[in-house]
Amino acid sequence: SQQGEEDPQALSIQEGENATMNCSYKTSINNLQWYRQNSGRGLVHLILIRSNEREKHSGRLRVTLDTSKKSSSLLITASRAADTASYFCATDAGTYKYIFGTGTRLKVLA
Amino acid sequence: GAGVSQTPSNKVTEKGKYVELRCDPISGHTALYWYRQSLGQGPEFLIYFQGTGAADDSGLPNDRFFAVRPEGSVSTLKIQRTERGDSAVYLCASSFQGGEAFFGQGTRLTVV
Numbered sequence: 001s002q003q004g005e006e007d008p009q010a011l012s013i014q015e016g017e018n019a020t021m022n023c024s025y026k027t028s029i030n031n032l033q034w035y036r037q038n039s040g041r042g043l044v045h046l047i048l049i050r051s052n053e054r055e056k057h058s059g060r061l062r063v064t065l066d067t068s069k070k071s072s073s074l075l076i077t078a079s080r081a082a083d084t085a086s087y088f089c090a091t092d093a094g095t096y097k098y099i100f101g102t103g104t105r106l107k108v109l110a
Numbered sequence: 111g112a113g114v115s116q117t118p119s120n121k122v123t124e125k126g127k128y129v130e131l132r133c134d135p136i137s138g139h140t141a142l143y144w145y146r147q148s149l150g151q152g153p154e155f156l157i158y159f160q161g162t163g164a165a166d167d168s169g170l171p172n173d174r175f176f177a178v179r180p181e182g183s184v185s186t187l188k189i190q191r192t193e194r195g196d197s198a199v200y201l202c203a204s205s206f207q208g209g210e211a212f213f214g215q216g217t218r219l220t221v222v
Binding site for chain 1: 145151152153154155158160165166199201203205210211212213214215216
């Protein structure tokens, strides 16, 4: 079963624009992680945000977490063609079992 | 090692055969995870090890699937009597005490 749902399912933007992806989940969590996946193989860890945190930054990435709404967002600023990938959120409800969402397919056009 | 290593990277097998997929986690990581990913879907949880023991195997689809981690490091996912529906990318990840989970490149299993 999948706990999270990313929105939108697919997103196409021009290089230089910002991309925002959202993740909604169903149960209380300890932390939430965002991953990037190219070409359907290995996932690359981007950011982990804990339930007592509201926002984290890493380079061009900004993640927010709203536990009252059970949602998170990933913002990629000044997007590049190399950011083209699928992006997934994964939640940990305290059992160390990470449950993934369905993903957002981002396409950045040069 | 430097990262999570999975072998083989690709495996083609005939329906009904037995396969083993190997995962070599990051050195020192206590937790190890197996996931399965079908085309266009997110990774689906299969099993999670803490040390040598399976802490949660609730995601294993049926008794044809089994995984071991005898020395708390390398893990093997075993699939008996493979079916065409088992075709997917099998991903392994490791982490230390519930922190960031780092993934290998996966094994693409094709059952023909």
